[in-house]
Amino acid sequence: MEPAQICVASGSSERLFACHAPSVLELQRQVAAVFEGVWASASDIRFVWRHKNGESQICDDASFAKAWQTSRCDRGGSLKLRICENSHQLSSALAPDRTCGRCGQEFSSRNQLMRHVQSLGHYVEGAPKNSGKSEEPEAPEKQEGCKAWDLYYQDLPDFSKIRELMRQPLPHCFKRVPASPLSDLALDRVLQLEPRARPVVGLECWALDAEVPSGESVWGLLQTAQDCGALQRQEASSMVPVTLLEVEPHHYVADMCAAPASKTLQLLDVMSAGARPGEVAPGLLVANDDNWSRCASALRRTHQHPQNLPLLWLCGDAREFPTLHDHSAGRVRGARKIRFDRILCDVPCSGDGRLRRSLGAWAAWRPRYMLQMHYVQSAILKRGLAMLKPQGRLLYSTCSMSPVENEAVVAAALEKLGGQIRLLSVEQWRHAPGLTVWRVPLPDGSGSFGSAKEVEAADPKLWCTKGGPLAPTMFPPADQEVAASLRRCVRITPCGDFGGFFCALFEKVTPGPAGRPAPEAKGSEVDARAQESKAARAEVRDALGHGKQARKKAEGAEERKSKEEEEDQDVQRHGQTFNPIPPLLAAAPAAQLEWLMSWFGLIPDAAEAEKLGVRRFPVELLRGDPSLKDGMILGSTPIGRLVLKHARPRVMAAGMPLLADSGADSEHPSRFDVAQEAAHVLAACATRRCERVGWPSFAAMLRGEAVLRELAAGPLIAVLHPDSSPRLVEEQLCLAGRLTSAGMVATASSTHRYSMLRLLSP
Ligand SMILES: C[S@@+](CC[C@H](N)C(=O)[O-])C[C@H]1O[C@@H](n2cnc3c(N)ncnc32)[C@H](O)[C@@H]1O
Secondary structure, eight states, rough: OOEEEEEEEEEEEEEEESSOOOHHHHHHHHHHHHHHSSSSSGGGGOOOEEEETTTEOOOOHHHHHHHHHHHHHHGEEEEEEOOTTTHHHHHOOOOOOOOOOTTBBBOOOHHHHHHHHHHHHHOOOOOOSTTTOOOOOOOOOGGGHHHHHHHHTTTSTHHHOOOOHHHHOOOOEEOOTTTSTTTHHHHHHHHHHHHHOOTTTTTEEEETTTTTTSOHHHHHHHHHHTTSSSSSEEEEHHHHHHHHHOOOTEEEEEEEEEOOHHHHHHHHHHHTTTTOOOOOOEEEEEEEEOOOHHHHHHHHHEEEEEEEEOOEOOOOOOOOOOEEEEOOSOTTTHHHEEEEEEEEEEEOOGGGGTTTGGGGGGGGGHHHHHHHHHHHHHHHHHHHHHHHHEEEEEEESSOOOOOOHHHHHHHHHHHHGGGGGGEOOOOTSSSOOOOOOOOOEETTTOOOEESSHHHHHOOGGGGGGGGGGGGGGGGSOOOOHHHGGGSSEEEEOOTTTTOOOOEEEEESSSSTTOOOOOOOSSHHHHHHHHHHHHHHHHHHHHTOHHHHHHHHHHHHHHHHHHHHHHHHHHHHHHHHHHHOOBSSBBOHHHHHHHHHHHHTTTTOHHHHHTTTSSSOOOOOGEEEEEETTOOOOEOOOOHTEEEEESSSEEEEEEEOOOOOOOOOOOOGGGGSEEEEGGGHHHOOOOOOOOEEEOHHHHHHHHTTTBBBOOSSSSSEEEEEEEOOSSSSOOOOEEEEEEEEETTEOSOOHHHHHHHHHHHHOO
């Protein structure tokens, strides 16, 4: 038998190992040999397997065997495992004492401890994340990185104050997910349990000091609320960019570097403000990241959002963000490039604004990281500005304090694009204005330069064009006007509830090289028409030109026009499309669609649905699920209009998945389960298979027990009777389930079920 390929990921690197059997010991030995010297002993290495329902498990032989079987390793399938980041804590936490080394909270399993440590960042200070070695670490301020950091930032205004503030632990912030029916309840419970949680001024979030002692832990409750999508943890400064963008529900928005999706979720909150379950969202949100595994975990977070209809997830390099096209009629003619109303450019950075969160990272800081980042940041910003609509806004942000990654990148864009873009002044969040003067260090920190001229005089080989590390765009701009406008940038200093952060808000002034005035009206439809008529005007203008070439062009245009008119007539007569352009998302699979409509009695006609007291099911918005064979998603109107004019981008997911893989080995459409995240939408539209249950039955299903019912076997949705809910919840609570021979069981993941149970239980 061929050995199975086991992909083991550690940090951002991945390696393949060949295994004949699912033996943890065997894999530990192989991995220890490759990463020689990282672990004190091979048995300290813990592998984590992420099940497709989103749950992570530490691999013992039994769960490794299950992962092996699920991934069909015996039949040539491959399996991906990750090395647990807190191996150290897990191996030192003895069986009866699974206690977090930071906050002291106790857990009943290693899996729970692992999730707790990873989600709160409660790594034990001094222990390398992957290492079992317990050498005493040097005090942070004595380490090389800190000295280099001090040297580089010593010219910052208020440097000594900032340095002092940086040593104070950053509070944890959390916010409600307004679209979740459990968000108010979760927030009330957290505030009751921990009255020291305080609202953060200017943001709709609460802060809790990192060192709040454990007890009946608020951290556990926060994790529970996050597991069922009711609350989200996010740093306060990281919430600022979305508030500055002023997104509206009808906007076309791009989030160019989106994983792990904290700001994407915030964008979804704004874009779905006030929407009811199943209501058609008018906007489009394209989230992208180039790291596949970060995308995959970000997706699990966004799938939980109850109003994710406008979301399209791409995986690719933001420097080459694909040009998307849209066309309702499905023909090449008239397909127009999508330009965005709002773009979030939250670029990768050296991240020294987050040192308050983990002081240990200070020692790892090197000037060369920020120099390397400058290039990729500039390229991503350039692509973002090119995709912006006239009058559209782009927010550039980093969690770094380095001017090379911040003001220098902004200045380079302003210098390059001249009058086409401008920086908007943001007063609201400005702890300090943008810098206009700074120095650029050498990668090893051995020296620094204040201007390009100084580099030229010292050693021209330092320029990147000659293979060196520096670029002229890293220095303060020579143009005085550009330099003055840099003061409009927002520098958030690491103090109070905030980590260090930088934001610059751009607005596109002119539509591009052609320099025609921008359309006044709001909304994508209007812009689409304006662009189409612009193209038509250009064609007429060309055709009216003189000479042989112009005549030829005019004749060609005439011919094309009459052909298109013929096509239009044929389309009307036979319903046939000529010169078709493929949709980005395939049509919903016919068999699944037919089954879903009849199984749940969904009604596409508004009047009929109203008569029966249910919501109309927007069948026209269904598409094939790009991440599940034969699955279906419900997307916003613009998602359904996306067409492929050039290359196919790597689509990871779109809209709200309606179906989930049940693992059944069958071809029948009913083999699917209803996706838990779509249960509330189907429940609002269903005339069948929607079972109202009281709290005892609902709680039993949440515990994983079966509840007897006389129904045909297959998927269903259990809806908690509002009068029977033990806690006050405004919206209806739904649970995806299935009737089996044992009775009605919930099909939602156990993490989701237990977190709901914990929140709702009296
Ligand atoms: C600062 S993080 C983004 C955080 C995210 N906006 C949030 O709020 O959760 C930067 C992200 O950029 C991604 N990235 C790095 N280089 C990239 C590139 N060339 N194209 C797209 N994404 C990139 C990284 O994988 C990382 O997830």
